[in-house]
Amino acid sequence: MTLTQLEIFSQVAELRGFTAAATRLGISQSAVSHAIKSLEQELGVELFRRHQTLIEPSDIGRQLLLRARAMLGLANTLRQEAADARGMRRGTLRIGSFGPTSSMKLLPAILQRYRALHPGIEVHIDEGPDRQVIQWLDERRIDVGFVVLPEDRFDTFALMQDQMVAVLPTAHPLAAQASLSLKDLCNDPFVLTEAGSSELVSRLFNAARLTPNVRYRCSQLLSTLDVVSRGEAVTLVSEGSLPGGDNPRFVTRPLSPQVPRQIGLAVLDSRQASPATLAFIELARQSV
Structure with a gap:
């Protein structure tokens, strides 16, 4: 499990779509699909329910989404604390x-x-x-x-x-x-x-x-x-x-x-x- 996978998971859940998430992240749709599939295989659960024109987080997906956002927030804080030591340049x-x-x-x-x-x-x-x-x-x-x-x-x-x-x-x-x-x-x-x-x-x-x-x-x-x-x-x-x-x-x-x-x-x-x-x-x- 990587932070990149968690970020992709978070964006797909927020935007309710692989294409929209790929556009926002500036990556290909196939990369988004691969990241979600790999994460689901690693966790052993289905993170999304797929419909014809829309996807939505599953029950366990919604639960894990809160954890993923917390981890991403802490990772961002770590980066910024390091950036703060360098004058908060990023x-x-x-x-x-x-x-x-x-x-x-x-x-x-x-x-x-x-x-x-x-x-x-x-x-x-x-x-x-x-x-x-x-x-x-x-x-x-x-x-x-x-x-x-x-x-x-x-x-x-x-x-x-x-x-x-x-x-x-x-x-x-x-x-x-x-x-x-x-x-x-x-x-x-x-x-x-x-x-x-x-x-x-x-x-x-x-x-x-x-x-x-x-x-x-x-x-x-x-x-x-x-x-x-x-x-x-x-x-x-x-x-x-x-x-x-x-x-x-x-x-x-x-x-x-x-x-x-x-x-x-x-x-x-x-x-x-x-x-x-x-x-x-x-x-x-x-x-x-």
């Missing part, structure tokens, strides 16, 4: 990001400084909903992720805080009020954005024993704001995720009582984090 950093706050407002400035200081580190960024970033951390698909705090399962580092605000069509009757309660948002159709703090929004309503009338679910904040602008729904988002400048088609109102949202970085275990990961966290804390 290495890889995998970042998970969600929503406009982290992807558009925090990450660009941090990355600009990081690349200037560590040009030899290859940076990979995956974007998804906040709950997806948590899953990627659990599965060791990323080294560090932007998350909504608190997240007690991980080692976390606070970066910034903003407020949750209600977003209403400009002509909505509630727009005349200075602030709104969660209960006020349960009387109209509600649009839930999956791009940012959807888990936080759900927790807030559940804690208040309220049920919003969710009629829309949008994967992007811009789509959510468009639904509100058309007068079709109201929503609850973080103030920091909103685009700059006034928009005549919707208004924002603070909640009463106020609901803060804290954004930070998370890693599975800071003691096992690579030098490239720790350098990114330290730079992010300085930048923000």
Whole structure:
């Protein structure tokens, strides 16, 4: 068993295909097939279920995938610790990001400084909903992720805080009020954005024993704001995720009582984090 075989196994499982894995790794499809076949023969188990147009990990394959990613992560840490001794000239950093706050407002400035200081580190960024970033951390698909705090399962580092605000069509009757309660948002159709703090929004309503009338679910904040602008729904988002400048088609109102949202970085275990990961966290804390 080699690290190369484990990397190929991990990529095939993630991309659900031999051709896609070969393209990403820059090798031939036959090399991918050979590596998987050799690994299955060595372990004595079938790692994938083959379908006509798709493959997926078997039950034992999913179990071994977590171990393989852990081993690959440790191997990457070893390489980067060695690179750190040489001035961190080489290495890889995998970042998970969600929503406009982290992807558009925090990450660009941090990355600009990081690349200037560590040009030899290859940076990979995956974007998804906040709950997806948590899953990627659990599965060791990323080294560090932007998350909504608190997240007690991980080692976390606070970066910034903003407020949750209600977003209403400009002509909505509630727009005349200075602030709104969660209960006020349960009387109209509600649009839930999956791009940012959807888990936080759900927790807030559940804690208040309220049920919003969710009629829309949008994967992007811009789509959510468009639904509100058309007068079709109201929503609850973080103030920091909103685009700059006034928009005549919707208004924002603070909640009463106020609901803060804290954004930070998370890693599975800071003691096992690579030098490239720790350098990114330290730079992010300085930048923000």
